[in-house]
Amino acid sequence: MLISEAYAxxxxxxxxxxxxxxxxxxxxxxxxxxxxxxxxxxxxxxxxMIEAVRRGDTVTTSGGIIGKVTKVQEDGVLQIEIAEGVKVKVVKGTITEVRAKGAEVDEGDKAEKAS
Structure with a gap:
């Protein structure tokens, strides 16, 4: 009896x-x-935030462009002015930040514009 019995x-x-x-x-x-x-x-x-964008607001796009809204169109497109006389159309969905109405850009951007 070397093998023991197996029980379930x-x-x-x-x-x-x-x-x-x-x-x-x-x-x-x-x-x-x-x-x-x-x-x-x-x-x-x-x-x-995107729905509240109005003419005169300063916005930042996802590409890093900062500009002032000059025209809001109904089809989801904004026209922003990125420099004096330079206007660009952007899709509303690309807006990442809305600054206060007519907000100034920071000092680093002012220095770049002056040069």
Missing amino acids: QAGGGTTDMLTSLLPLVLIFVVFYFLLIRPQQKKMKDHKA
């Missing part, structure tokens, strides 16, 4: 469906509050 083990590892899905649900909740919700709020604020 009892099913001790029974877990229900809720316990196995709980970690996935917790991960989703954490992702929602740390990633999804703040991103949705940021997008909502950006959309409101």
